[in-house]
Amino acid sequence: MNRLHEKVVLITGANRGMGHTAAKLLAQEGALVIATDINDSGLEELSGMGIDSRILDVTSEDAWRDTVEAIVKKYGRLDVLVNNAGIVHVADPVTFDLNEWRQMCAVNVEGTMLGCKYALPVMSEQGAGSIVNIASISAHTGLYFYSGYCASKGAVAAYTRAVAVYCAQNQLGIRCNSISPGGIDTKINEDLAEQFAQRLASMKVPPQSPVSADGPQMRMGEHEDIGWAIVYLASDESKFMNGSDIRIDNSSSITAAAVA
Ligand SMILES: NC(=O)c1ccc[n+]([C@@H]2O[C@H](COP(=O)([O-])OP(=O)(O)OC[C@H]3O[C@@H](n4cnc5c(N)ncnc54)[C@H](O)[C@@H]3O)[C@@H](O)[C@H]2O)c1
Numbered sequence: 001m002n003r004l005h006e007k008v009v010l011i012t013g014a015n016r017g018m019g020h021t022a023a024k025l026l027a028q029e030g031a032l033v034i035a036t037d038i039n040d041s042g043l044e045e046l047s048g049m050g051i052d053s054r055i056l057d058v059t060s061e062d063a064w065r066d067t068v069e070a071i072v073k074k075y076g077r078l079d080v081l082v083n084n085a086g087i088v089h090v091a092d093p094v095t096f097d098l099n100e101w102r103q104m105c106a107v108n109v110e111g112t113m114l115g116c117k118y119a120l121p122v123m124s125e126q127g128a129g130s131i132v133n134i135a136s137i138s139a140h141t142g143l144y145f146y147s148g149y150c151a152s153k154g155a156v157a158a159y160t161r162a163v164a165v166y167c168a169q170n171q172l173g174i175r176c177n178s179i180s181p182g183g184i185d186t187k188i189n190e191d192l193a194e195q196f197a198q199r200l201a202s203m204k205v206p207p208q209s210p211v212s213a214d215g216p217q218m219r220m221g222e223h224e225d226i227g228w229a230i231v232y233l234a235s236d237e238s239k240f241m242n243g244s245d246i247r248i249d250n251s252s253s254i255t256a257a258a259v260a
Contacts (some may be wrong), residue, residue: 011084
């Protein structure tokens with residue numbers, strides 16, 4: 001309890017999934033959480049628990065500017081930014097739809113970049129802050145149906161390192177780290193199972209994937225497995241971590257076998 005006493009935390013993609021759970025864990029640890037998302041049905045539940053919430057489409061630079069300004073006006077500071085919002089489109093490299101690729105990169109990569117762009121000046125002024133970017137094991141492995149997702153999350157991981165070095169070399173007191181989850185049991189994977197069903201039939205060798213049309217192929221993690229790592233990186237317990245990536249995947253990214 002109180003690992004984040006009165007830290008002001010902005011989290012994106014908190015309407016559902018691991019962002020939603022993380023918002024609750026952050027608040028449980030004493031943070032003043034601003035939970036944001038492009039959708040609001042799940043945000044209402046968080047508001048009912050006393051968590052501040054607001055709509056934020058992470059692809060909109062104007063929305064980022066307004067959101068960070070509003071937070072500073074209300075709370076006087078921004079201690080932690082969690083860039084969690086993300087989407088997935090699956091397709092092999094030859095059939096990837098360019099619009100879907102761009103949409104995915106807009107949310108996953110540009111959304112993360114814009115969050116850092118607007119949080120960094122506020123945190124610099126304070127001389128302290130922690131940024132947590134949600135990457136994926138797709139940043140470290142090659143999953144051909146996830147070609148665009150691999151590219152977008154690889155960019156998130158690489159960008160995280162660059163921001164960390166920028167902060168360290170300018171002695172800003174800000175840390176920037178990423179988390180690379182493996183398959184976590186959220187709706188994003190339920191949606192994927194449908195997309196896979198349309199494509200599996202055409203493949204010579206079915207891809208290794210956490211999900212298939214028949215359901216999970218390997219043990220999935222729980223929302224809290226990522227949520228507690230977010231709490232750790234948000235807290236001062238991780239004060240010597242900067243530019244790191246934490247893989248949380250039950251070893252699935254370092255083995256050729258499906259992990260049961
Ligand atoms: N679930 C997994 O297996 C897994 C594995 C690795 C990484 N991730 C990453 O974890 C993060 C959370 O994923 P999840 O599994 O909880 O998925 P999810 O689909 O349950 O939640 C994602 C949230 O992002 C929101 N979102 C989408 N577009 C947005 C936008 N433009 N602006 C603001 N919010 C937007 C959605 O409304 C949703 O609430 C994502 O970045 C995802 O890529 C998930």
